[in-house]
Each structure stands twice: as structure tokens, then as C-alpha cells.
Amino acid sequence: MAQIIETQVVVIGGGVTGTGVLRDLAIRGIKAVLVEQEDLGYGTSTRNHGLLHSGSRYVVKDKDAAEEAYRENLILKKILPGVIEETGGIYVKVPEDDDDYVKQWVKANKEIGIPIEEIPVSQALEEEPYLNRKIEAAFRTPDGSIDPFMTLVDVVGDAVSRGAKVLTYHKVVGMITKQNKITGVIVRNHYTGEETEIYADMVINAAGPWAGKVAELAGIPLQMINNKGMLVVFNRRFHKQGLFRLRKPGDAEIFVPGHNVSLFGTTGINTDDPDDTSLDRQEMEGMLAEGMMLVPSIHELRIIRAFSGNRPLYQESADADPTGRNVTRGLALLDHQKRDGVEGFITITGGKLTTFRYMAEVTVDLALEKLGISVPCTSHEEIVPHREANEFFKEVEMAxxxxxxxxxxxxxxxxxxxxxxxxxxxxxxxxxxxxxxxxxxxxxxxxxxxxxxxxxxxxxxxxxxxxxxxxxxxxxxxxxxxxxxxxxxxxxxxxxxxxxxxxxxxxxxxxxxxxxxxxxxxxxxxxxxxxxxxxxxxx
Known part of the structure; x- marks a missing residue:
């Protein structure tokens, strides 16, 4: 006989979007249970370069996404002090890049209000000696580095301390329905095979690349683009700031320092399988060859591993861009009552790691509106407990x-x-x-x-x-x-x-x-x- 849990909201997906939704619900006093098929961050949330976007990368082609990123950049630096490093970034133009695009980029940053500063090429090369000596322009931006692993742990820890519950290694295998309303989910324990029925007033689909699979369980068609990107990790941190190529967003143009290593990527190839994290040597070599435009000595640096992850991109059209580069990085919040005639079910997808808190805010706003509950969002003010613990370990003898x-x-x-x-x-x-x-x-x-x-x-x-x-x-x-x-x-x-x-x-x-x-x-x-x-x- 299946176990039964009753709550107000079920959140499907233990990535940064789902955990952000869980925390926002907990802050507003809503009982919630999060279910995740594997461990926290199994999907996209830990398979990225850990860049805290300033928004500058998207100012020309996607101003809404750029504005969201810059606003959230400032908020996350305030509420997540233990997982963010304010490295700053440098966007540089190499001779092969378009002069007109640089002008558009500078103008767009100013219009949105993202603070950029042009610095002498000589200064950029002094600060970052691995940069291409032939660069023609350099601009400083407020990008940063964020640890996605610890972000998940800290955000979930804060939510649980406020009464939320988390079930990892529990996969959603069915929806509980009553007429045209979703009233809960059925989850199966990965290790024991036992099933649990979770009844709720609202189910939120925050499953990232698996959002389409989850929607199918509710009989809802959802056109997702799973855009697989490859990255590599170098054995040391050879630059202090984020390094970016100043051109229309494409492959192999981002270097991000994180802890004691540097990460570089990415590529963009659409895949039908959200579980596809395959790696291809030829793809990596092509990425490294392109990366030489920013860091000419890239082949002299030791790579200790490569990895890939799927970006969950959403578009209504079935005609997908094969590279995924022209699909918005903005969020997609879908009210399935309006869209599909199914009550009690919401999907939140798209977006960036940098905008996860805002994605959670608008999702919970919609959920509570439907539940007839009025509680304002304060997640932009509530600081996640700092991980620093200097008052401890004083008497411990260790390395x-x-x-x-x-x-x-x-x-x-x-x-x-x-x-x-x-x-x-x-x-x-x-x-x-x-x-x-x-x-x-x-x-x-x-x-x-x-x-x-x-x-x-x-x-x-x-x-x-x-x-x-x-x-x-x-x-x-x-x-x-x-x-x-x-x-x-x-x-x-x-x-x-x-x-x-x-x-x-x-x-x-x-x-x-x-x-x-x-x-x-x-x-x-x-x-x-x-x-x-x-x-x-x-x-």
C-alpha cells in the first residue's frame, strides 16, 4: 500500500529553479514538498560554468533577459554571500570580431544601466596575461563566479529550516487527477521501489530538461529544446576575472574562475534526450581551437576533465534552432489552466542560474494567486545563512x-x-x-x-x-x-x-x-x- 503525504504545494525538480521555488514558498509560510529523481542538482544546475551573469552577454539580442540578469546579479550578491565571488569580468574584442557589434553592445549596456568600463588594452593584458596579445578593446563588467553546488545546498538548507520537506531519489511516475485538475503526484523511491502519493493544492513543474516528460504525465504537450553544452575544467585557476569574447553570443567564448580551477565553454547542440550528457572529443577540440582566439596558449594548459549539461529552452514553435543560440534565455512561466485547461499545474522553465530567485518569485506569485493566498515575496531581502564559520576550529590541530x-x-x-x-x-x-x-x-x-x-x-x-x-x-x-x-x-x-x-x-x-x-x-x-x-x- 502506497504511503500518503498531504501538503499545499509539490515542487518537481531539485535543481536551482525548484529549490528556489521551495525556499520562496517556505519564506511565505506555505507547506511544500520538493521531489527530485536523483540528488540535488542532478541536471543543468551543476553542469554549467558557474557564471554569475552581469547581463552584458545578452544586451544586444535579448534585453529583457539582460535586465533580469543584472538585477538578480545585485540581489544574489546580497543574499548569497557564502557562494559568490565578485571576480568581475573582462569582455575583449579580437581582430576577427565585428566593430559595429561592439558599438551596439556598448550602447545597449548604457541603455539598460549595466555599468561597463572601457580599460586600456595594456591594462587588460597586465591583469590577465593569458589573454590574446592582439586584442583591440577591453571592457570591465560586473560578472562574478557562483558555486552552483553550494548554492543548492544552502538554499535547500534554508528552506528545510523553515519547514519545507525534500525527497531526493524519488521520481514522479504519475499524476493524481480529479476531472481536469491535478491534485497530486505519485513518486517512486529510486532504491526501494516503494511508491508514495503526495496530495497537494498545486503542483509546480520545475524539472528543467525533463519538464516536457513531466508535462506528458499530465497529458500536456510541452515543446522543450534540450540544448547540450560541453565544458572543460583546467587544473588551475590561470585568470582572476571572467574572460569573454565581445561578439554575438556563440560557442567557446567564456572562461570562468571557480575555486582553484578555471572552466571554459560552451557548445550548443540540440538533443532529444534530456539524459544525454555524452561527450565528444572532436567537439571538444573544435571548442579549444575557437578558444585560442581569447587564450592562444590554451593547448598548453592541462585539462583535468570535460562535462556536458542540457540547457532547458522553451519555445512555442516546433521549428527548433539547431544551435539553440537564437532562443531566449528568459524564463517561461506556463499557466496550464489557461494554456491547456488543466487546473492545479504550473510549469517554470528557461532562464539562467543567475535568475533563479526571480523565477521562483514569479512562479510562487502565480501559484498563490490561484490558491487565493496573499503573501508578498521577501526572498530578495532574506539572506541565506552564510557558510563562513570563523568562530570554530580554534583549538583543532589540522592542516x-x-x-x-x-x-x-x-x-x-x-x-x-x-x-x-x-x-x-x-x-x-x-x-x-x-x-x-x-x-x-x-x-x-x-x-x-x-x-x-x-x-x-x-x-x-x-x-x-x-x-x-x-x-x-x-x-x-x-x-x-x-x-x-x-x-x-x-x-x-x-x-x-x-x-x-x-x-x-x-x-x-x-x-x-x-x-x-x-x-x-x-x-x-x-x-x-x-x-x-x-x-x-x-x-
């Missing part, structure tokens, strides 16, 4: 780099981590690249749930450094078994999943030192630990 990281990452888990760090067996760093201790790992493993190294990685950066988990993945699995956190069978499966995921991203970029790293990883896991190829194929 300075690990302590520095924890001061900025521990947040509400600080006291529990500090208590564990005083124990010698939990003090040791198990991921040298990212300075992750067992105490930190232990703090993010759910008391009830499946042991998943990928979920740990997203919350601690375990395995995100140059070795890509070659050493820390087996360490964390072994310690988890030793401490009774999981069984050897579950740890073995978690280890296979983690290594397969890392190898996928390393393999497409495997040349030079990265090829050696992949060979070392395969030697350790296949030879030393006996993780065989035939077993990996069945994961």
Missing part, C-alpha cells in the same frame, strides 16, 4: 589549508565537524587536492539513505581536484565500511559508480598528463583493487 577551507564551507555543520575533528581518526585529510577530512564527509552522509560518493563530492568537493578521485574515492569507501556507515557491497557499488563518472570526463580529455592520470586510475582500480571492466559495464 592549515584544510582549516581555511572548513572555515568557509562548514556553515551550520561547523559545531558537529569541530567535535569530530578533535578525534584523531577523523582529523586526517582523505582528499589532498581539496583538503577534505573524514569529519566533513561524515557530516554530509544522511542518517537514512544510500551511501553515494557522488553526493558526497557535490557537498564537499571530494574528488574534484587534479587527481579526480584517484586516491580519495577508495579511501572514503573503505572508511565508510570500517565505521559501519555502509556495507561492503554498497560501498563497492558506490565506488564503481564514482570511478565510472570520473573516467567519463577524464577520458575525453586524456592527453599528456591527464592521460597519465587516467592510466594511474585504471591501474589502481582494475589491477590493485580488482575492479574489472566487465563489472563496470553493468553499473
Amino acid at each position: 592549515p589549508a584544510a582549516k581555511h577551507k572548513l572555515r568557509n564551507w562548514a556553515g551550520p555543520r561547523a559545531k558537529a565537524i569541530e567535535s569530530e575533528l578533535k578525534k584523531e581518526e577523523t582529523n586526517a585529510v582523505i582528499c589532498e587536492c581539496e583538503q577534505v577530512t573524514w569529519a566533513e564527509v561524515q557530516s554530509v552522509i544522511p542518517e537514512e539513505g544510500h551511501f553515494n560518493i557522488g553526493d558526497i563530492r557535490c557537498r564537499t568537493r571530494l574528488g574534484m581536484g587534479p587527481c579526480q578521485g584517484t586516491f580519495c574515492n577508495y579511501r572514503v569507501a573503505a572508511i565508510a565500511v570500517e565505521k559501519g556507515v555502509t556495507t561492503s557491497e554498497h560501498a563497492d557499488q558506490a565506488l564503481r559508480d564514482a570511478i565510472n563518472e570520473r573516467k567519463k570526463g577524464i577520458g575525453v580529455a586524456a592527453t599528456g598528463e591527464t592521460a597519465k592520470q587516467l592510466q594511474l586510475m585504471e591501474t589502481i582500480y582494475r589491477v590493485s583493487l580488482g575492479l574489472r571492466e566487465e563489472e563496470e559495464q553493468h553499473v
